[in-house]
Amino acid sequence: MSAVAEERSLRAPWALTAPALMLFVGVLLIPLAMTVMLSFHDWGQYKGIEPVFILKNWHEIATDPYYAEMFWRTFRIAILTTLLTALLGAPEAYILNRMSGRWKSFFLLVILGPLLISVVARTLGWALLFGGNNGLVNKLLMSLGVMRSPIPFMFTETGMVIALAHVMMPFMVLSVWAALQRLDPQIENAAMSLGAGPATIIRRIIMPQIMPGVLSGAIIVFSLSASAFATPAIIGGRRLKVAATLAYDEFLNTLNWPLGAAVATLLLAALVLIVVGSNALIERRYAEVFR
């Protein structure tokens, strides 16, 4: 190959990826870098944002227990949501996978259908059912005399976990579903022929093999729940804030952009650390199943 041709073939990959790379840099990396820089700027009620380099915002987040509580709550809700989706989603995917043709596609559609509906609409549905004295379910239960006061759902962590789990369920089911597709179709028969009962088959044969699917689903659900905005905003509102709604309020209500940027940066950094760390752990632990 001539030198010119070689040079051209070296340049080709760069030229081909350049448009996507530029878009990536333009809409993701630059705003991200600006947000990080913003978190080091100063802000005052009357002077606005001052482009200086100080650690005031970070110091405030580190020392004020209010922020610790916010972040702790955010991750508690994300963890509980993840557990709930795993406990319900994994069996759901397994049952779905065992259904015969027509029912399988029907129920798969039922599970994936909500992905087509906006998160806001889905969460508002919960608010319509359980929102205070006017919520449909609450009204019904109270008029029947089953309950005296509305079910505590709105502005509670329980409510937020349930609503988030509802929104996140398709991701868990899809992830476990993908793991189930990798199973040898005869694997259960093989275990059965060796004398294993149904419970043993699920515990010793199926569970260990779909665990990577459950865990990668868990990573998706966890990171989406920890950074979720719409559902916490509707269910929790101003009364029960999480990191995402807190950052939003700092940006748009208090107008303290640098502080909001610090909260957002911290949330991002924490999530990246958790996701990358647990992903590495999972891949090491399940090396032989992943191959």
Add this chain to the structure above:
Amino acid sequence: MAYLELDRVAKQFGTQTVVDDFSLSVGKGEFISFLGPSGCGKTTTLQMIAGFLDPTRGAIRLEGKDLTAIHPAKRGLGIVFQSYALFPHMTASENVAFGLEMRGVPRAERAERVRAALAMVGLAGYEDRHPRRMSGGQQQRVALARALVIKPSVLLLDEPLSNLDAKLREEMQIELRQIQRTIGTTTILVTHDQNEAMSLSDRIVVMSQGKIEQIGTPQETYEKPASAFVSQFLGKTNDFAGTIDRTVSPTQLVAGSWRAPAPAGLGGPVTVSVRPERIGFGDAGLSAKILTRIFQGNHWLFQCDSECGPAIVIRQNDGTAQPGEGDAVRLTWRPEDMSVRARAGA
């Protein structure tokens, strides 16, 4: 006495009958092959014995006991699946130990039996490997060890060698036969490879479209095929249209210009089947012209155009001169080398 017995077993999926009127009795220690083209119901039959499918009709008995009444987990059969179906999250020895664990075999005995089973299939030293880190042949051996370690009453093999390359398959065939001879387990092998069925089995069950075509030793099915299907499925064969001539005495079997005394019990139009390696070139017989001559090392393959249609002839390469392409020849064979069947619809 029959050890395993299938009595007029049938299986329907919806309205489609996949296996029909399947009767077979297997002696203890026998090696049986189910041989047939894809989709003829071999796997279905095997799965009914294993218990993963229930027969629509008929009975399956093991040592006289009704097997269909026993849950598959309690049948105590060893099964090797076409895909091996090894447990990917367990090491080779954990895979093999699983069946013993389910039977509550104590730990020490279990370890010893697992070691012995893996050694038997030539995998000593691979105990701690995971299946995905093993070659196809090694995985196949683990699957065999896993099925054999529980001392199954019957070993069921569903095309266990079809995923291996030709050379490895041949090695495994020999090994499989040796292991089966040593431990004497009654074995049923499903295959669509006629060479595999012939080289391994005591008896072959030739199947077509869910029905048994013939049950017999490899030699019987090859040399005395019961139907046109069997003769065509087991190796190459030449089918010539002939007639039995009753106007002369003794009656004669005539195919083109080839003639011989007619076998008893047949009359009218017949089909004469002759294996290509049993046909020789002679002075009298079916006249033919050689179209192509192919040299294949230890033998020659001739494609001829005979007066009764196309014919294939195989001659050993014994150093003698062979006719060339375009030569006119006479094809001849001994009466005992052919099988004659009544020709339907003629």
